[in-house]
Structures are given as structure tokens and as C-alpha cells.
Amino acid sequence: MNFLTNPLLAATAITDGWSKQQNGHSTLPGSAALASLFDPFGFGRAAFDYWRDSAERSILYLDVMRERGNQYLEHMEQTKPNVLGFDTEVLVDGRTLPRPTNYELLRVLPHEGTEIDQQKRPFVVVDPRAGHGPGIGGFKPDSELGVALKAGHPCYFIGFLPFPEPGQTVEDVVESEVAFLRHVIELHPETSEKPMVVGNCQAGWQLMMAAALEPDVFGPILIAGAPLSYWAGEHGKAPMRYTGGMAGGSWITALTSDIGNGQFDGAWLVQNFERLNPANTHWKKQYHLYDNIDTEAGRYLEFERWWGGHVVLGGEEIQYIVDNLFIGNRLSTAQLVTHDGRRIDLRNVRSPVVVFCSRGDDITPPPQALGWVRDLYEDVDDIVANEQTIVYCMHDTTGHLGIFVSGSVSRKEHTEFTANMDYIDVLPPGLYETSVTKAGTGEDAELYERDYLLEFTPRNFEELDQEVKHKPEDDRRFATVARISEINLGMYRLFLQPWLKATMTPEAARWIRRMHPIRLGYKLLSDRNPLSVPLPVMADAVRKNRHPVSQDNVFKTFESMGSDQLVASLNAMRDLRDANTEKMFMDIYGQPLLQAAVGLHGDAHVHRRRPGAEPERRRFVEQRQEELRAKIASGGAHEAVMRSLIYVLGGAPATDERNFKRLRASRAELEPGIQLSEFKRLVREQFFILKLDREKALNSLPTLLAGHTNDDIDGYLSHLEHVFAASGELSEHTAERFEQIKALFDKARPSKPATSQPVTEEASAEPTAAKPAATRPAETAAKPDAAKTTSKTPTDTEQKGEKTSATNEPASEESAKPGSDTGRRKAPRKR
Template sequence: MNFFANPFMPTQARPSGGQENLAVSVSEAMTTLMDPFGFGRAAFDYWRDSVERSVLYLDVMRERGNQYLAHMEQTKPSVLGFETEVLVDGRTLPQPTNYELLRVIPPEGVETDPLSRPFVVVDPRAGHGPGIGGFKPDSELGVALRAGHPCYFIGFLPFPEPGQTVEDVVESEVAFLRHIIERHPETTEKPMVVGNCQAGWQVMMAAALEPDVFGPILIAGAPLSYWAGEHGKAPMRYTGGMAGGSWVTAMTSDLGNGLFDGAWLVQNFERLNPANTYWKKQYNLFANVDTEANRYLEFERWWGGHVVLGGEEIQYIVDNLFIGNRLSTAQLVTRDGRRIDLRNVRSPVVVFCSRGDDITPPPQALGWIRDLYDDEKDIIANEQTIVYCQHDTTGHLGIFVSSSVSRKEHTEFTANMDYIDVMPPGLFETTITHVDEHDQGELIERDYLLEFTPRNFDELDREVMHEPEDDRRFATVARISEINLGLYRIFMQPWLQAVMTPEAARWIRRMHPIRLGYKLLSDRNPMSVPLPVMAEQIRQDRHPVGKDNLFKAFETMTSDQIVTGLNAMRDARDSATERLFMDIYGQPLLQAAVGLYGDAHVHRRRPGDEPEHRRFLEQRQNELREKIEQGGAHEAVMRAVIYVLGGAPATDERNFKRLRASRAALEPSTKLSDFKHLVREQFFILKLDREQALSSLPTLLKGQSNAEIDAHLTHLEDVLSASGELSEHAASRFAQVSELFSQARPAVKAVESSPDTPQQPPAKASQAPAKATQETPAKATQKAPAKATQKAPAAKSNASTKKPTASRRKPPTKG
């Protein structure tokens, strides 16, 4: 039966056959006479549509509740969209944890190469269950699988093992990576590891302790510097101070009988954006219930998959990271005495963050670089490569969930992992541009191109926006947190631990408002019994209205006003919280009471170098000095490429592709690890003594024939032109390199003459007469960078070079 039939045309009186059109015309005419402006019809259509949408909306919420209950009843709940097999169960390790190493089975039609670099995704354990890094085809795992990489996933179970600590989790991840390396003995490259959100700092801790098991590291939306943040845009960093420290965390764990309910963390995230939590997300489903149901349920399956953390784990995280900020200042020490110093990470680190992220804003994602190093030269001295990429708009979850981000940013990171792995040490920013903005299309295999630009700390400071005055405030919070935690443990904790039982803790978890919201709208509620029947009937005879309906437009406008009002309330709340925090913890009297007032105290000390590290650097420099004149043509070419590109404002994957392809042609057995070693060694030699490194190029090329030197110069031109036209500074460097290569040419034999003819000294190759020119292939026909060909053709004489010869008579200078 149709409950929403046209009231002007009753169902039982509706004509059939040829009379129907006439009856409808009469009905429309009558309706027009009764409602000439159409307000009544629009109102009725909107009323009918809104009633139908309400029923369908409630039915979707019922399905959400059923989905939640079924998900939480699983032994190993996960939202992974790919089939997997368990390789290592963390519960079987010497220090048991609730983590697992899974091998991702490629879907049908997708093939992976076992010789390719393994790809590992580590999911965040911040209140939700595992699987978000691969819960749909366009995800981090989906991108890597399509690229042909063997993929692995590190997930976790809903409940921790008894006595499990953060250090145990870190050691488990190291054990998992060792197992992956053992599974790929023929692959010399170490696994690329992706750490999302909270998993990012876990991965960095593991890489600092065991750097040899990591390849390139991508940390997406991962907070590492918790005191950092821009005023007015980082509300979460004030949470610990406004709560009086970490005693609240300890109390919550005690109420859980030693377990911390992750639903409290999810609630903190939801409070950041009340407009989205309480209205926008739900209204979007209501307004588009015919098309949004599946997408909504897919996301809610992960968002509602709450897990539990151990009380000792969460206390360590809050005390040492959120409030203490000890990770980014190398103050963490393991129980066996090892210092966790992120400067020990030897793998390239890619930091992916977003300006639209209110949970991990760019200052918190990048501030650790400023905390650890004095400048970009300090990064180079520690042989580290740090690349950062900033998205303009996406939110926190979009960094590792959004399909558009996966198809663009994550696809480029995955495709360029080998290039990132061989990049020289330093600080770089990467940008992703569409291929339409570039030429050299034969070297670009995808729709986007990843470009790398060297950065200095002045440019980094504009992103970090460090405020020294804030450091003292957050240090005061850390001291007060320690005091309040101590008082709680003396006066309140014994009483709570005495009265709490496992049954009471489970009841409190079940009654959490977020968990309860899922259960109340499910089939376990008797009031929901008629919903599926009504929803199915409506789907069979749906009457949606368009956006041109007057009342539907009023509905949209009202929704926008509600969102604007909630956003205004949020902004007022965040602004008041920030002012209150600054006023309370900026009080000199309070700072003095906890021993922090005065300029004599430095609260964000940069960790100094250990004596052993200084001796290592000195030994390394001595070794490099001995290698300046050691090697051959490969070392000379690589040194020249690094020197010329060092004068370019940016570089991209095209240079790497040509350089690696040409090297593979010359030495087919060359491994990527050897190639990386060659690049880094020549980079450090140039940094150590540029003048001697350049002046020794003819020595490295000694014994090469004219044809071989010409081939090297052709190769250089081909590589350097891959990214387009050279800058004026880079072209000048190329001219300098061309001259040095020409100095290595074999001396021209003197022409036989009579005793009366005076003997001339051998001419340099660049000044050779016609006879020497005949022995050498003409360089004028070679393809060269646009500016370089005008300023320094490789084998032409100085007379034909526009670069002044006076500059070539000087020895190579620094800078």
C-alpha cells in the first residue's frame, strides 16, 4: 500500500488505459486552481520526502548499530579491505604484545614482484581499531600493491597483553621488520615503512633504536613535537595543562581496572569539531541518504571500532610525549639504558602533514627537526635526509584515508621511494605538480611529478613558528603534572584500585556515551523492529525532491546556519582556552614555584653530541679525505652531477631515472644500495672539501680516451637536461665541470718537424688544433641543456665559450 499517494487523485479512483492522461490533466488543472503559486505542492512534496528520508536515516543508523556490535564481537576486528595471513603473532614474542604482522594477499588481477622493496604499513592505535591504511582500494596498501610491491601490515588486537609497555610494542615492530627482511633475502633494499598518526612516533622510536632494519620512512599526520603549534590553530596542545596534568589519565585507567578505554580518545577528537560531530556528518547522511549510506557505514565501521590500551602504555605516552615532549629532545631512555635519539635514524624520513589538520598541525609534525638540529648543516653532519610535504586543505584523517590523497601524494611517495632513498643528506620540501606543467613526458610515467627543493632553517621556521615563551609555559605544565600525579597516587589511587573490579570496569566501558549511542540504535532495541520493513517499502516507491524545491533550499540554508553557529562556539571555546592557558602558566610566580623562572633555565635543550659521535665524525672525515682522489669515471660523473644540481633550485625524479638507467647500462650488476653509497659518499666529499674534490676530477678520469670523456659529458648533459633548462648558476657550474673533464683528455702528439722548426708544447684538449678535433667526435651535435650549450659546449675551445676564460684559470672555489 502506498501511504504517500497524490491526495488529489485517490488510488482506488485512478483511471486506467487511455483515460489516465485525461484524468491527470484534470487533476493538474484542479491543483493549479487551488494552489496557483505551487507553495502547497512544494510543501507536500518536501514533507513526503523528509518523512521518507527520516525513516531511511534511522534504518541506516540501525544498520550502523548492528555493524558495530558484530564488529566488536570479533576476536580480531579489522577494517582491512584485503585478504591477509598472519606471519608473526606478537603474543608469542619474548615480550608479548597484542600486535600482529600480516602479509597482504594481492587481490585478483594484481601481481607483485618478490624482488621489489617490501612495503609495510603500521596502523595507529589511538582509540580505533586497525585497518584504516588499507580499508579500500585507493589506500596506502592499494597503491603499493598496484605498484608491484610485496605488502605487509602491522595491526593489533582489541586488548593489550598483561604488563605490555610502549617499549615492548617498539621491539615487536623491530622483530616484525627483521622477519620481513628474512623473507626477502634477494632484495637488498630495506622495507619502506609507513607510520600513520600515533604509529608514526612508534616507527621513529624503533628506527632510532634499530636503524639497520628500516628503508625510507613515511610518517603521515604523526605528532613528534607536542609543544609546537601556532597560536589560535592548535587547541589540542592545551588539553594537558587545562586538565592539570596526566593524573586524569591515571584515574581513567584505574576506573578501567588497569585498562584505558580508547573511546575517551575518540571523544577528544570529536570535541575538536562539534559542528561535524553533532550535525554536519549526520545531516549529510540525512540529506543524501539515497547515495551516502554505504560510504557512511564503511567509515563508521572503523570510527566505531574502539579498542583498549594498557594503563601503563597510555601513561607513558601522556607523560613522556604529550606533556613531557621528551621524544623530540632525545630525553627518552629505555629500561635497558639506550637513549632514543631520533638523530640515529639513518633512513630518509618523509614527513607528510596538512595545514587543514587540527590534530597534528604542521608545527607538531615538523617541530622535532628544529628541536634536534641547529641548522641544515647539522642535519647533513648527521647524514640524515629529511623531506617534508604539506597538503593545503585535507584534514587529519584525510592524510591517510582520502582516496584523492592516495591517488596523488601516496602514489608519488611510493613510486619515488628509490629516489628518496638515494637522495643526499639535507632538508628538502617536496611539491607535487601535474604533468601538464612540464615537458619531457617520456620520463613521467604518472599524472603527477614529485619535485624536491632544498630548504634552510629560516624557511622551516616559517612553518614551525616556534615561540620561546611557550616553552616555559609547557615546561611549567610538565612540572605541575608530575606534582598532581604524585598527589593522586598518594591520596586517591589506592582507594580506586581497592574498589574497582573487572566487572565494574566492563560496565563503565559499555555505558560510555559513544559506545552507548551505537547500541541504542540497533536490533537489540525493540523500538527498531518496524524500521527495516518501513525502509524497504519506501525504497520501492521513493519520492525525492530536487534542490530547486523551496523548502529543501530552506533546509540547506538552516543547516549551514547551524554549522556556522557551532563553528563560532568552537572558535570562542578554543580562544578562551588558549587565553586561559597562557595567563595561568605564564604567571612568573607559578613558574618560580616549580623552579622554572629565570633566564638560567633552558627548557628545550638541544641534545648535544656524544664524545663517541664526535670521534666518529672526525674519523669519517679523515676517511673521506683519503677517498677524494680514489675511484674512477663513475665517481667523477656522480661528483659532477651532485655539484651541478647543487646549484639548481629544485630537482625531480627525471634526473634520477636517467642517471640510474645509464649506470645500469654501464654496470648491470649494480645494486641500489651500492648506488646509494656512491651518491652519499661523493656528496660528503664535496661538502668536506669542494675545491679539492673538483680539482681532482681530472685525476679520477686519468687514462680515459677522448671518446670515453665525450661519452661522460654526453651522459652529464642528458641527465642534467632531464628536469628542463638549467639555471644560470647551474649552467656556470656545468661549464666548470666540462673544463675539468677536458683537462683529463690524452695529450696530443707533437707534429714531426725539421730541426729548424721550434717544438711547441702539447696543447690542452680544449685548445687542440684541427688534428685533435678530427680524433674527437664533434660535440656541437650533442643535445645539451639550453643554457649550458650556450655557455659551455663540452669540447669547444675557450675562444668559442661565452664564459670568461679568466674564471676558468682560477681554481674551483667554495660556494
């Protein structure tokens, strides 16, 4: 009976002697001699072993496909499907908001044994809604959510339901995310820090829109694999940016939504992703499962549960996205305006933005992830003027999904981002590139809390352009596409759309959605197909009597070679297709006649021009500068130390988390009880003061330290040396800056009055400036003559208009030494 149900058992029984003889357990007399006589080189035995193994793998592969189909049907029947690997509870349902959406806020419950510190900054992950269901940011322990939970942060997840609410728009989704973040802030009144928010892929630009409209609810923002500048790209790469032009614009999007009776099937977006890499879609991914069928089934099914979890988008939503972002590129140029008249300008974002992208990503390459910086700002000074901190990190090889799915990326990059969010939050405004390096050993080993170290390097726009690779001539082509898209969409809405809307019914839309090739592929190989009934029985029989072939089997080697050749052929076809598509795009939309027809030929302006600053913004900057000028000589030791720290580190080629760790530890010593938000304000204020007038800011250091003892000043210098030493030996340039700081601090040391000079009654009183900086008003601490001493202080030259340049050398070699008494004046003694 077994032979009838599984022919493989019969073949196995016939050749059992060969197999047992090979394992040294021959039970058939003369089988070895007989085999050697008819098959002296073993090719027959190798061929049969390979045939049997391939047949067994085929049965097991088909059974996995059957399980995949069952899993798909079960997943799609759920009302709230997701692939999160953590238990959750719903806190806010977006359908109950004033403008209902299909989004919801979930609290992530940690696994048993994981301790959460409610005092830590909340961590929020927003998943992309690009055709797949939610949960990819936390579907395994080594994920964005897993990393944050392991670090002890309270975590939240913003997901969505399979179908949109009637009339739901992109603006409604953005407002829902803002409402969710406000609720998270209310849940943590004990911490003054705003939540760190992570946006993957399409969720990244949604978060940036929300942060531009409501910047006060965001802490640091991490956008992973998120496209923001859709016209950007390098020739020979990023073929998706040509899709809109080759389709004739967004009319095809409207057509697809109308066929769906006002709903857009996300399976079409998934199909676009799969077309990018046909070798992986049609062969490599499936062959990898077939080749490793005994070990890969679980991992394959886990991923397919998300990849096949197709959702539906509203027609208005997808049309807004394609018109304004994919084709119009209006987000990165501040051209979007909400229905109530608010302009969405990414320069309004006040939180630090971390851009994580990869050179191996063909969906969101670095130019599209970083091009918005080039679109909005003239240079780094423009970024600083807008008080914005932008950090970018580029992986060399990982693909688009690997940015927020790969376990190795989560254990490395995402772990470092999470651990250093406070450091990122206090970085002075500017543009930085961060790199993750292996942690070292040595005398500073206690400063390495993890296996890797996050290092920040200031960058300029020349260095940024090496990644963005902006070509102004391409802008005219994409602007031409945008004009033609508007024309074609208008023609479609006039002539074809009314007929489709009149004939399409909800039942017909559902039938078309079910017949989509991708959806159909899952359903055909499931238990609903009667032909799959024998598969589980045959698969169980194979598993009980499995005969895997060894890797050195000659036919297995031929199989691997054939697979590699097929992949190479498909890749060559893909490269040829992409090259021809790019050439056609450049030729068609670069035609002067076509550009003239849409009113763009000869137009001198750059079509991706940077938005100008509004008059009120310019007045605000001027007012802010005046406020900062008034604060140059205000403050005390804390301001002086922070100003010195920023000045010296500003000359360093790079800094890392070790500096911040020591500074954070010593922060309590300098000013106990200061909150991180206040610390951040101090850092930014001192940074802007240095940026505004470096010479005056440095020459005011003795004024800020007036009245402090020699021991105090020695302690401040020791503190600075301790912080600088955290990241290794100072470079020559930073060492020179530190010597300047030492000389300026020496000028603030108390001076000894001349013996021939009479002491007045005023001088005999307790000098006001001798009070600790933390207990006297800032105005008093800022005045060097508050003590009314008769001795001449080093700041007298400033009061006479003789400013001392911060770059000048000290008067003598001895006076430059922090331990030298030369040039110092003792504090006046009381009589």
C-alpha cells in the first residue's frame, strides 16, 4: 500500500542495497561487486541519488507552497492582520478620531524577562503602507522594536488595517500620526523628552510631513529607506524613477483605482517591486528554498506572511502620493499646501533627522533618500540658520528590505541609533555623516558600552553632492513628465473616467482584485485546490524517509551551476531592459520640441528650485541674532565650559559617543538636576553664539568666569581635558584650539593687587563676583567690575575697545601654561 501511495518508497526499496552499501551496512550479498561491475565510476549511483533527492525536494517544496497559500488565506481573513513578533494592546483606534483613518496606535508588550524603564524616552515605530501589511519593523527579536525593548525603552507601534476608511486622505493619516504621538507624550509625563520616531520606507515621508506641521511632538526622527526626493538619482541606477514617465503620468493610477471602484489594490505596488529584480522574484528566492528545503521552510514562510499580506489603499490617497511625490516631487521643494492653507515645509522640522540608506538599495537609493537636503538648502550654513540637525548613515550592500528587516543591520546600526538618541538630540545644528565601527579596547574600554561605536563627522555640500549626484539637466526632463502627466490625467478624467465609474460595481472590483496574478498565485497552491490533497501525505512520508544528496554529488554541482547561469541570464536581461528604459526616457523627455509643447523649453529657472524664505522667517532670524548677541557675555561657568567644548570639538574631524558619555556623566557635577531638554538648549545656544561672532564669544570667556577661584578654573580645564581625551589624542588643529581656551581661562584667574595701592572701603567688602556662578544672577556674573576692585583686570582692554583676537598667541610662553602663576593676579584680600 505504501508503494502505491508513494512511488518513491518503491524506488528506495529497489536501490536500498546501494545506499546501505555506501554507508558500510550492506545487507545484500555481492551488491558492492555487482554495482562496481555495471557502474565502475559511480555515475549511475550518483544519478539515482540525485534523482531521488530532487524528487523528494520537489514534494517538500510543493508542500511548503501549499502551506504558504493556507497562511495567505488565513492572514487575509483576519480583521487586524499584522506580522509583529510581540504582543500588543490597542491604545487609540484611528477610526474614532474626528477625521477617521484605518490607522491605530499599539502599545508593544515586552517578552518575559525584559525590563522597561518608564523614565526612558518612548520609542515609536511607524510601518510603511506600500502594498504590504504592518509589522515588518518588529516581526522578529532582532528588529527595530526588539532593539528598543532590549534597551529598556517603552515602545509603541503605529499600524493600519487592510482597508481604508471612506474618504480617507494622506492629510488625515498625517493628522492621525500626530494625535497618536500626543497620546504617547501624555502617557509619559515623568519624562520631558519627546518620543523617538522611526519611519520605514513610505512611512518616512509621512513622518516628515507630520513633523513639518507639528514639530513640537517629535523627538529624534529616524527615516530608514525613505524616499523624499523622487527626481534624484544616478544614471544607470534607480530605474523606478522612470516609471511615471514611461507610463505617461499618473492617469494609469487613476485607472487602476477606478477599476477597483475607488480602491487601489496594493498588490500592484508589490508587483512593481518584484519587477525590479526578476532573477530573485522568478528563480533565486524560490530556488534557495528548494535547494535548502530541509532548513529554510520556516524562514521562508515567516517572510512570505508579510510579503503576501496585501492591503488596499484609497484612490484619493494613492493619487495624491503619485501626483505630488512620485511625479511632482513637491514635498522636497515645499510646494505642498494642506486643505486648510498650511504649507508643508521640511525646514520647519526642529528635531534631529537621521537618514539611513544603502548603496545596495534600488528602491530608495542614497540620492532619493538625501536629495531633499540639496533641494531645500543652499549650503550647510543654511541648515544651521534653520536650526536643523541632519545626520545620514549609508550601508554599503544591504537591499531595501534589509535596511529595516536584516538582523545584522538591527544588531549593528539600529542598536547604535537607539543607544545614541540622546547624543543625536544634542548635536549642534549642521550636516553630519555617521559611521558604525568596531569598538576597541584599552584604557578607555569602560566607555564602550556595546560592540560597536557610532562616530559623527561634519560634512559639507561638496561631500554630499558625491552621493546625491544632482544633474540640473535631468530636472527639466522630470518637470516635462509632470506637465504631461497633468495633461494626460485631465484627458482621462474628461473622456474615460465617467464611463468606468458608471459601469464598475463593488462586486466586479472584488472579483478583479481576487484575480490579480500575485494574489492568484497564493490561492492556487492551497488546500482549496483539490489537486493539493495528496501533498501533505506524500510530504510526511518523505520526511520520515528522507535521503538528502551530498553537496559533492556531480549532478548537484551541475544543478548549482545551471542555477547560477539562469540568474546571470535574468540579470543580464534586467540590465538591458533598465538601460533601454533609461535611454528612452532621456531621449523622449529631453526633446526640445516636447519641452516647448509643455512650455518648458528655454525656461532658465531650475525646475527643482529651492524655496525662498518668507519675510517673517527673515525677521525671526534677525530677531534671534539680536537676542544671541545680547547673551554673548551673559551666563557663568556652565556657559563658558560648553562654549569652549563646542569650539574645540568644532575643529575636530569627527566625534563619537564617548565624548557625550563623559559629558553626560559630568553634567550632573556642573549643574545638578539639569534636564536633557535644558542641556540641549544650552548646547544649541552656545553653538549659535559661536557661529554668530566667534571672536567676541571667545573673548567673553574671562567675563563668564569672573570671580571663580584658581581651583575652580583648574577644575573646568581638567573637565574639558577629560572629555576631549575620550575619543583619543587631539589632532594638531584641535590641540591649538584647546591652547587658546587655556589662555583665555587663565585671563579669568583672580589677580593680586599691587602693595603700594591703597585699599578702598569698597574693595574691603565681600566681592559679589566671588559668589558661585550657580547662586548669583547671570547679569551679575557677566560684569567683571561687580567687585569694584582697584586692580586692573584682563578685561579692561575689551572695555576700552581693544578686542583681543582669539587666534593670537599668549603674551609669553609661560602664561600659556595652565599651571603657571605668571600673568595671574591673586584675589584681593579682605582687610
